[in-house]
Amino acid sequence: MRRQEILAAAIKVFGKKGFAATSVDDVASAAKIAKGTLYLYFDSKEEIYAAAVQMAVAQLQKLAAERIRSVSGVRERLSISIAVRTEFWQDKQSLYRLLLTVGRETQHKRQTHEVMRAGHAYFLSILKEGEAAGELEPRDLDAIAWAILDMIRGCNERRMDHLTARTPQQDAARITAFALQQLGLSDERPDTR
Amino acid sequence: MRRQEILAAAIKVFGKKGFAATSVDDVASAAKIAKGTLYLYFDSKEEIYAAAVQMAVAQLQKLAAERIRSVSGVRERLSISIAVRTEFWQDKQSLYRLLLTVGRETQHKRQTHEVMRAGHAYFLSILKEGEAAGELEPRDLDAIAWAILDMIRGCNERRMDHLTARTPQQDAARITAFALQQLGLSDERPDTR
Amino acid sequence: MRRQEILAAAIKVFGKKGFAATSVDDVASAAKIAKGTLYLYFDSKEEIYAAAVQMAVAQLQKLAAERIRSVSGVRERLSISIAVRTEFWQDKQSLYRLLLTVGRETQHKRQTHEVMRAGHAYFLSILKEGEAAGELEPRDLDAIAWAILDMIRGCNERRMDHLTARTPQQDAARITAFALQQLGLSDERPDTR
Amino acid sequence: MRRQEILAAAIKVFGKKGFAATSVDDVASAAKIAKGTLYLYFDSKEEIYAAAVQMAVAQLQKLAAERIRSVSGVRERLSISIAVRTEFWQDKQSLYRLLLTVGRETQHKRQTHEVMRAGHAYFLSILKEGEAAGELEPRDLDAIAWAILDMIRGCNERRMDHLTARTPQQDAARITAFALQQLGLSDERPDTR
DNA sequence: TATGAATGAGTTTTCATTCAT
DNA sequence: AATGAATGAAAACTCATTCAT
Numbered sequence: 001m002r003r004q005e006i007l008a009a010a011i012k013v014f015g016k017k018g019f020a021a022t023s024v025d026d027v028a029s030a031a032k033i034a035k036g037t038l039y040l041y042f043d044s045k046e047e048i049y050a051a052a053v054q055m056a057v058a059q060l061q062k063l064a065a066e067r068i069r070s071v072s073g074v075r076e077r078l079s080i081s082i083a084v085r086t087e088f089w090q091d092k093q094s095l096y097r098l099l100l101t102v103g104r105e106t107q108h109k110r111q112t113h114e115v116m117r118a119g120h121a122y123f124l125s126i127l128k129e130g131e132a133a134g135e136l137e138p139r140d141l142d143a144i145a146w147a148i149l150d151m152i153r154g155c156n157e158r159r160m161d162h163l164t165a166r167t168p169q170q171d172a173a174r175i176t177a178f179a180l181q182q183l184g185l186s187d188e189r190p191d192t193r
Numbered sequence: 194m195r196r197q198e199i200l201a202a203a204i205k206v207f208g209k210k211g212f213a214a215t216s217v218d219d220v221a222s223a224a225k226i227a228k229g230t231l232y233l234y235f236d237s238k239e240e241i242y243a244a245a246v247q248m249a250v251a252q253l254q255k256l257a258a259e260r261i262r263s264v265s266g267v268r269e270r271l272s273i274s275i276a277v278r279t280e281f282w283q284d285k286q287s288l289y290r291l292l293l294t295v296g297r298e299t300q301h302k303r304q305t306h307e308v309m310r311a312g313h314a315y316f317l318s319i320l321k322e323g324e325a326a327g328e329l330e331p332r333d334l335d336a337i338a339w340a341i342l343d344m345i346r347g348c349n350e351r352r353m354d355h356l357t358a359r360t361p362q363q364d365a366a367r368i369t370a371f372a373l374q375q376l377g378l379s380d381e382r383p384d385t386r
Numbered sequence: 387m388r389r390q391e392i393l394a395a396a397i398k399v400f401g402k403k404g405f406a407a408t409s410v411d412d413v414a415s416a417a418k419i420a421k422g423t424l425y426l427y428f429d430s431k432e433e434i435y436a437a438a439v440q441m442a443v444a445q446l447q448k449l450a451a452e453r454i455r456s457v458s459g460v461r462e463r464l465s466i467s468i469a470v471r472t473e474f475w476q477d478k479q480s481l482y483r484l485l486l487t488v489g490r491e492t493q494h495k496r497q498t499h500e501v502m503r504a505g506h507a508y509f510l511s512i513l514k515e516g517e518a519a520g521e522l523e524p525r526d527l528d529a530i531a532w533a534i535l536d537m538i539r540g541c542n543e544r545r546m547d548h549l550t551a552r553t554p555q556q557d558a559a560r561i562t563a564f565a566l567q568q569l570g571l572s573d574e575r576p577d578t579r
Numbered sequence: 580m581r582r583q584e585i586l587a588a589a590i591k592v593f594g595k596k597g598f599a600a601t602s603v604d605d606v607a608s609a610a611k612i613a614k615g616t617l618y619l620y621f622d623s624k625e626e627i628y629a630a631a632v633q634m635a636v637a638q639l640q641k642l643a644a645e646r647i648r649s650v651s652g653v654r655e656r657l658s659i660s661i662a663v664r665t666e667f668w669q670d671k672q673s674l675y676r677l678l679l680t681v682g683r684e685t686q687h688k689r690q691t692h693e694v695m696r697a698g699h700a701y702f703l704s705i706l707k708e709g710e711a712a713g714e715l716e717p718r719d720l721d722a723i724a725w726a727i728l729d730m731i732r733g734c735n736e737r738r739m740d741h742l743t744a745r746t747p748q749q750d751a752a753r754i755t756a757f758a759l760q761q762l763g764l765s766d767e768r769p770d771t772r
Numbered sequence: 773t774a775t776g777a778a779t780g781a782g783t784t785t786t787c788a789t790t791c792a793t
Numbered sequence: 794a795a796t797g798a799a800t801g802a803a804a805a806c807t808c809a810t811t812c813a814t
Contacts, residue, residue, distance in 0.1 A: 002312065002794095020213030024788060034796045036790080045788065109274030113356060143367050151340050158339070163306060174336050195777090217805060227779045229807075238805065388798090406599030410784060420800045422786080431784065499742065530755050532737070533730050540729030549692065560722050567760065603809060613775045615811080624809065 003041050003051075006031045010052040015094025019049055053111050056095045057118065063088060064122070074130030075185060078148075079176045081126065085119075085152050086168040086175075093160060119149050127183070136183055144182050151175045196234050199224045203245040208287030212242050212301065222246050246304055249288045250311065256281055257315070268378060271341075272321065272369045278312075278345050279361040279368075286353060301325030320376070329376055332341075337375050344368045389427050389437075392417045396438040401480030405435050442481045443501055444497070449474055460516030461571060464534075465562045467512065471505075471538050472554040472561075479546060505535050513569070522569055530568050537561045582620050582630075585610045589631040594673030598628055606623040635674045636694055642667055643701070653709030657727075659726045660705065664698075664731050665754075672739060698728050706762070723738060723761050730754045734770055 013022050024045050028035040040092040042048045064084045071080055074149035099115060123145040130136040155171040158164040166174075202224035206215050217238050235241045257277045264273055282289040292308060316338040323329040338362040348364040353355040359367075395417035399408050410431050414421040428434045450470045457466055475482040485501060511533040516522040541557040544550040552560075588610035592601050603624050607614040617701055621627045643663045668675040678694060702724040707716040734750040737743040745753075 018213075020211075023786085035788090036797060037795055039789070040794070113354065116351075116356070140367070146347055146351070147340075147344050147371060150343040153347070154339055161306065163309075174333070175324030178340065178375065181374065218803095228805090229780065232806065275780070294786055353808080404599075406597075409782085411782095421784090422801065423799055425785065426798070482668060499740065502742075503609070532733055533726075533757065536729040536733030537726050538733070540725055544725070547692065549695070560719070564761065568757065602807085614809090615776060616774055618810070619773070 002103060004055075006033070006038065006041055006048070007052050007055045010048050011056055012094045012096050013053055014049060015097035018097075024048075050111060052098060053115070056098055057115055060085070060088060061118070061122075072103070074126060074133075074135050074183070075180065077126050077129075078123075078179055079172075081123065082148065082152060082176050082179070083169070083172040086155060086172045089156060089160075090168060096156060116149065120145050123148050130183075136185070139183065144179065147182070148175060148179050151178065197248075199226070199231065199241070200245050200248045202296060203241050204249055204291050205287045207242060207245055208224070208290035208335065217241075227331055228256060242301070243304060245291060246301075246308070249291050250308055252288065253278075253292075254311070267319060267326075267328050267376070268373065270319050271316075271372055274316065275341065275345060275369050275372070276362070276365040279348060279365040282349060282353075283361060289353060309342070313338050316341050323376075329378070337372065340375070341368060341372050344371065390441075392419070392427055392434070393423065393438050393441045396434050397442055397484050400435060400438055400485035410434075418494045438484060439501070439508065442484050443504065445478075445481065446474060446485075447504070448473070460512060460519075460521050460569070461566065463512050464509075464565055467509065467563050468534065468538060468565070469558040470556070472541060472558045474579070475542060475546075476554060482542060482546060502535070506531050509534050516569075522571070525569065530565065533568070534565050537564065583634075585612070585617065585620055586634045588633055589627050590660050590677050591673045593628060593631055594676035603627075617677070631677060632694070635677055636697065639664070639667060639678075640676070640697070640701075653705060653712075653762070654759065655716050656705050656708075657702075657732060657758055658751075659701065661727065661731060661755050662748070662751040662757070665734060668739075669747060675735060676739060695728065699724050701740040703726050709762075715764070718762065723758065726761070727754060727758050730757065 006027070006117060010027050013026045013030045016022075017026070023033055024038060027045075028038050029113060030036070038048065042051065064081060067084050068077055068080050071077055124141060127136065127141040127145060131141065152171075152175060155164070155166070155175065159166070159168065159171070164171075199220070203220050206219045206223045209215075210219070217226055217231060220238075220241060222229050224231070235244065257274060260277050261270055261273050264270055291320065311317070317334060320329065320334040320338060324331060324334065345364075345368060348357070348359070351366065352359070352361065357364075392413070399412045399416045403412070410424060411421055413431075413434060414424050417424070423450050424434065428437065443574060453470050454463055454466050457463055510527060513522065513527040513531060517524060517527065538557075538561060538575075541550070541552070541561065545552070545554065545557070550557075585606070589606050592605045592609045596605070597599075603617060604614055606618050606624075606627060617627065621630065633766060643660060646663050647656055647659050650656055656742070703720060706715065706720040710717060710720065731750075731754060734743070734745070734754065738745070738747065738750070743750075
């Protein structure tokens with residue numbers, strides 16, 4: 001559909017420059033359509049942005065869901081889920097940047113909340129399943145889920161900004177080890193430098 | 194001094210709406226001066242923003258330095274430093290919001306890097322001192338320092354956005370426990386719910 | 387074309403008030419378009435001005451070239467060329483005023499130089515052809531060409547400012563007589579009052 | 580007097596950048612006084628400009644009057660008067676530039692008229708004296724006086740803008756020869772290249 | 773008399789949105 | 794559906810003028 005193509009272009013340009021610094025013209029020319037045409041599909045710049053974010057989130061969730069389907073057990077599922085969230089972006093920097101920019105401007109707060117809540121719910125569900133299955137002792141799973149998300153975000157941002165030399169794989173391993181240790185599941189030294 | 198008053202107002206409005214969504218007029222009327230007066234003290238909107246961020250960072254660092262002066266030992270110093278960074282903001286939300294918005298727009302990347310690097314260097318120095326003093330086994334201190342920062346940021350953001358019911362004290366305790374466990378220093382169950 | 391209409395309006399207002407005293411709003415409303423529309427055709431006020439000057443010069447040169455085509459001989463060609471430059475403006479006062487203002491503001495010096503140099507080169511070429519054809523004795527043709535231009539400019543300015551009662555035809559005749567006398571070509575008394 | 584010092588500074592800066600491009604701040608700092616102090620001596624920027632122009636004109640006229648006092652006869656007086664008007668400026672470029680800028684902006688038209696009319700009246704009086712004394716045949720003295728002024732102005736402008744390699748003395752000689760020839764007083768070849 | 777901080781109207785420029793074609 | 798020219802409100806910034814000290 002046409003909407004999809006526009007959104008793909010929007011993700012690219014919003015991701016590169018952020019919401020405020022991206023003009024509707026930028027989006028239109030990235031999508032190779034006339035500026036006026038945009039307004040046939042969307043009511044405002046805001047709406048384009050919102051839809052682009054939603055699309056980006058959906059893409060991530062779809063991939064995460066696919067990759068997790070084949071594995072079971074808290075350990076494995078955590079490991080895969082974290083890896084997805086660090087590796088996924090390697091060739092999708094603009095998509096990730098888009099998500100990063102979300103919510104830094106008051107107007108988009110609600111969107112961020114959705115994104116973050118979704119991520120948190122996802123990890124929490126994994127941990128709770130583990131708890132239910134007796135794999136985990138009851139702990140502060142809520143806080144651990146947030147900690148995982150926070151670390152993933154930090155590592156990804158640093159990589160985007162070239163502030164780190166670590167690979168996504170190294171980051172994922174580090175975060176996974178960290179999480180397992182918190183859950184009392186680590187059987188090895190967590191130093192996965 | 195006049196510059197200081199202007200910056201205090203700037204922190205308030207930039208923190209509330211972010212850089213792009215805040216107009217120079219907004220800053221001026223928050224400072225209760227005419228728009229032109231701003232330009233007697235600063236050359237551009239960009240410069241106001243930069244100075245505001247710098248001032249915010251300086252305030253935080255000053256407080257952190259004061260509170261840490263009296264304590265020694267990795268454990269104590271970590272605990273205090275994390276607490277400062279979570280509690281400090283309670284009555285300074287706009288200041289914190291300002292720091293959060295930093296760097297989300299491409300143009301201010303360099304500033305964020307400074308802010309983050311400063312925080313990281315700070316925690317790393319605490320950890321390294323501990324290592325040197327023989328209190329810690331050699332570990333991936335760099336990654337742990339980042340993890341601490343990431344968690345602090347996450348908790349603070351959630352509190353700002355009313356997405357959590359936890360108090361700063363609870364968050365600080367949780368993060369400290371996490372960190373100590375990573376460092377192999379926890380002698381108790383880390384569940385500081 | 388739209389650009390042309392805008393330039394026509396620009397010539398009118400710039401000619402009336404000069405570059406600095408004319409606002410972009412003035413140009414826009416003279417052209418009966420919105421201010422923003424101007425920026426679809428030009429990048430800046432400076433550019434509008436530059437284009438307006440160029441257009442004015444081009445118009446003059448085109449007319450001069452047309453009128454001179456049919457005549458030959460230094461005497462005739464001088465006479466026609468001077469006449470063109472004095473009569474041309476009768477119904478194009480704003481165009482002329484524009485040319486007059488050019489270069490009075492430091493920033494536009496280069497443009498004036500072009501305009502003046504073109505005029506000088508033009509008259510010099512006529513004189514040199516005459517010299518080559520043996521119609522003229524070798525003299526300080528360069529200085530004479532400048533003198534012609536200076537006198538034309540002076541007469542035109544005085545007429546613009548209503549400081550003279552003379553007609554363009556009278557001025558042209560006077561200047562031509564002056565020039566011919568300088569060139570040693572006058573066979574009559576130069577008093578063409 | 581204080582006014583005089585301010586005007587001297589004003590001549591300098593207005594001459595360098597023109598009326599519009601010169602700020603009141605520029606004038607104040609050139610005069611080494613505070614901006615507010617200017618308004619104790621002048622009511623507006625316009626008034627400063629007007630006074631500066633008037634002062635420049637007065638200086639020129641005073642010098643011209645001094646130098647002409649000792650000579651008599653049309654020939655000599657013309658020669659001296661033209662020389663004064665070309666040589667005078669060598670060390671007073673900003674003063675001259677100021678006079679050049681005058682009247683290019685509608686608001687200052689009246690001033691230009693004064694300046695030009697004064698110059699014209701001056702030369703006309705020389706010519707008329709010559710006519711009265713029987714040194715000259717009746718001719719179009721009015722037009723000749725204007726032509727002299729026009730040529731002087733042209734030569735001076737070109738020198739200011741470095742468009743000519745001629746010295747003021749060469750220009751003065753050329754213009755004088757030109758004038759004498761027009762008046763039927765030239766006994767030599769006018770080629771004073 | 774002298775100052776210079778403060779003002780705010782005015783300037784150029786941008787850009788999301790509309791609408792005739 | 795599609796275009797892109799046109800709009801005009803709003804933005805950042807300037808500067809002649811004022812006024813409390």
